[in-house]
Amino acid sequence: KYVLGIETSCDETAASVVKNGVEIISNVVASQIESHKRFGGVVPEIASRHHVEQITLVIEEALAQAGMTPEGLSAVAVTEGPGLVGALLVGVNAAKAFAFAHGLPIVGVHHIAGHIYANRLEQEMEFPLLALVISGGHTELVYMKEHGDFDVIGETRDDAAGEAYDKVARTLDLPYPGGPHIDRLANKSDGAIDFPRIWLEEGSYDFSFSGLKSSVLNYMHNAKQRGENVSPEHVAAGFQNSVVEVVTGKAVRAAEQYNVRQVIAAGGVAANKGLRTSLAAAFEKKGIPFYIPSLPLCTDNAAMIAAAGTVMFEKGITGNMAMNGRPGMELGSWN
Ligand code: ATP
Ligand code: MG
Ligand code: FE
Numbered sequence: 001k002y003v004l005g006i007e008t009s010c011d012e013t014a015a016s017v018v019k020n021g022v023e024i025i026s027n028v029v030a031s032q033i034e035s036h037k038r039f040g041g042v043v044p045e046i047a048s049r050h051h052v053e054q055i056t057l058v059i060e061e062a063l064a065q066a067g068m069t070p071e072g073l074s075a076v077a078v079t080e081g082p083g084l085v086g087a088l089l090v091g092v093n094a095a096k097a098f099a100f101a102h103g104l105p106i107v108g109v110h111h112i113a114g115h116i117y118a119n120r121l122e123q124e125m126e127f128p129l130l131a132l133v134i135s136g137g138h139t140e141l142v143y144m145k146e147h148g149d150f151d152v153i154g155e156t157r158d159d160a161a162g163e164a165y166d167k168v169a170r171t172l173d174l175p176y177p178g179g180p181h182i183d184r185l186a187n188k189s190d191g192a193i194d195f196p197r198i199w200l201e202e203g204s205y206d207f208s209f210s211g212l213k214s215s216v217l218n219y220m221h222n223a224k225q226r227g228e229n230v231s232p233e234h235v236a237a238g239f240q241n242s243v244v245e246v247v248t249g250k251a252v253r254a255a256e257q258y259n260v261r262q263v264i265a266a267g268g269v270a271a272n273k274g275l276r277t278s279l280a281a282a283f284e285k286k287g288i289p290f291y292i293p294s295l296p297l298c299t300d301n302a303a304m305i306a307a308a309g310t311v312m313f314e315k316g317i318t319g320n321m322a323m324n325g326r327p328g329m330e331l332g333s334w335n
Contacts, residue, residue, distance in 0.1 A: 002072055003310045004059070004104075005109075006098075007111075008090045011033065012032065013050065014028060014029040014301050017065075021314075030057075039176075044084045059094065075106070075107055075318070076095045076106050077107040078092055080108030081325060087325075091325075096321055105313065106320070106323060109312065112267075115133055122291070126262045129143075130142070130258060130260045131144060134161050134265065134266070136267075138160050139155065139161045139207045139247075143258050143260070147315075150332070155206060155207065159210045163209070165178055165179040165182055165239075172220075186233070186236040189233035191234045192238040193238030193239075195242045196211065244275050260288070262288070
């Protein structure tokens with residue numbers, strides 16, 4: 001069973017062919033980062049325009065690299081939401097047109113379900129599992145009893161981790177997206193500023209990163225007022241230490257309380273070296289199997305959408321020609 005995946009929720013135009021929900025046959029990602037860099041973030045109108053320009057080429061390239069024609073496909077899976085409305089619409093409309101033209105069923109996938117299912121392209125999922133979704137727009141802990149059963153047990157109350165990374169990077173004059181730059185500085189630092197750890201109420205699995213972000217901004221502001229030099233490495237390391245300690249701490253506590261067989265990480269910030277090392281060490285110590293996808297599967301791609309879409313398709317959950325982009329879509333279970 002071959003499924004074509006399409007993803008356009010933010011600033012990557014992506015298409016991919018996945019076999020049986022587990023094997024990548026082709027995976028094409030056209031990134032727009034260069035176009036958004038000079039604005040310091042994603043500009044929605046520019047994103048939509050790029051998607052329109054790229055989508056047909058990217059789909060054709062995914063089929064060409066797979067050595068396939070549309071006749072060999074069983075379904076088309078597309079990111080239905082959440083994301084930028086104009087960006088989502090390009091992918092959804094392309095998917096509808098493609099599905100209609102070739103008589104294929106269409107499956108609308110939640111972007112975060114996609115990030116979670118990126119893991120299945122490299123590792124069998126074993127239930128119950130805990131997924132740590134940590135990306136540009138989300139930071140959540142999701143408990144899964146079985147395929148397509150999503151129970152969000154904790155989430156950010158303000159900024160997502162990736163958003164905080166990008167904002168802190170901006171105050172350090174690092175290019176967008178700043179996450180990888182902070183990671184790089186933190187890793188080569190010989191010291192770290194002591195920023196607060198935001199744990200929230202005892203027992204809570206929610207996250208908050210805006211207070212930490214403010215602490216970093218205040219620190220920078222005060223140093224400037226006093227005419228002191230700021231070490232970008234020490235700031236980056238201090239910020240990263242706080243994020244890593246809290247995220248690792250909550251993920252470990254949740255994994256133990258829910259007694260899961262497996263913990264998986266997903267999303268762009270899961271590419272963070274400091275976080276990967278910390279999570280791997282913590283779960284190793286607890287004897288709980290832990291996996292993170294390779295870097296290209298952590299950030300946005302369409303293989304993850306095809307992987308999730310295949311399971312939905314197998315469960316008989318398909319959409320129709322009335323499908324629309326859903327910018328505020330909630331992560332609902334597949335039943
Ligand atoms: P969402 O998936 O929540 O809709 P998104 O798709 O924009 O958001 P992703 O593409 O999954 O998010 O991830 C992008 C984010 O990951 C950016 O905020 C970026 O700075 C961050 N990021 C990427 N690599 C790293 C890294 N090594 N360390 C920290 N953050 C990183
Ligand atoms: Mg992105
Ligand atoms: Fe994403």
